[in-house]
């Protein structure tokens with residue numbers, strides 16, 4: 001059994017389920033957005049504003065934002081543990097991997113907070 | 123004349139590996155790659171490779187043949203080269219080279235050992251043998267036939283990147299062989315031993331393993347079965 005401190009679910013099954021579930025959420029979200037744009041070819045700002053500030057879209061966008069954060073984290077964490085390792089890069093592997101994961105975590109948190117601010121600011 | 127290019131590396135004398143060219147007289151026949159290797163060895167006795175059964179049952183002569191892993195003894199030259207061009211032989215990728223076509227399989231065997239490749243049953247031993255229904259025995263078909271040639275694991279990118287953490291297709295196929303065995307009583311323990319981010323879940327379903335297995339086995343399917351059982355147990 002290989003344990004890890006930085007994987008999101010701390011267990012392979014959780015990460016795997018998170019990755020699949022968030023992919024579905026993001027897929028449905030983009031279908032909803034693109035569907036709306038296709039259904040409204042003559043879209044005005046106030047229509048778009050109304051759609052995006054409806055409670056339904058706010059909740060959905062928030063869920064999609066969190067799904068994106070989780071999805072990106074699990075994906076990039078996996079990439080970093082494949083390629084940024086001692087096996088691939090020698091002694092620099094571990095510090096690089098930790099730095100990369102820290103940057104990913106920071107960017108993800110910033111995007112989530114910023115996204116929420118935009119969502120409730122419009 | 124068949125042109126053959128063989129990966130050569132002797133750590134005692136060479137600073138780095140190189141490809142050496144040979145011209146082999148096949149007598150116009152479509153030989154197996156292993157036969158070509160033994161003809162090459164008649165020309166140059168320093169070529170090192172492993173083989174034993176020469177009929178696809180021992181798993182010793184796994185190597186990379188024109189870019190694809192396989193057993194030299196059961197791969198016809200025509201299949202490897204597509205009937206034209208030269209034969210290119212390299213050691214199995216991703217494992218340390220001991221010499222020429224011989225690789226160090228320690229990392230591969232370590233992963234195999236981790237999955238406890240033996241039946242565990244802590245109920246009292248019956249007087250004669252542990253019986254199994256024919257239908258339950260059928261569940262082991264497509265699993266027990268593995269000859270541990272390492273063609274699959276050494277073609278798997280996930281195994282190349284994490285050979286110490288990812289069990290790899292061969293080990294996981296065997297893990298499922300014991301998970302699926304109704305005579306084994308350690309199923310739950312076996313499953314939870316694989317439930318970390320690396321041991322099983324590094325499989326990305328690329329199916330290189332299925333593509334190369336000389337015994338026609340399907341590790342990806344076995345991995346899917348284990349994942350489903352984990353999902354059942356964990357949700």
Ligand code: SF4
Nearest residue numbers: 278325326328329331
């Ligand atoms: S299917 Fe999984 S085990 Fe097989 S080669 Fe791909 S990643 Fe490796």
Ligand code: SF4
Nearest residue numbers: 268269271272274335
């Ligand atoms: S699954 Fe196939 S390729 Fe892999 S070790 Fe077993 S026999 Fe070889």
Ligand code: FES
Nearest residue numbers: 175176180181195
């Ligand atoms: S020599 Fe035994 S499998 Fe090829």
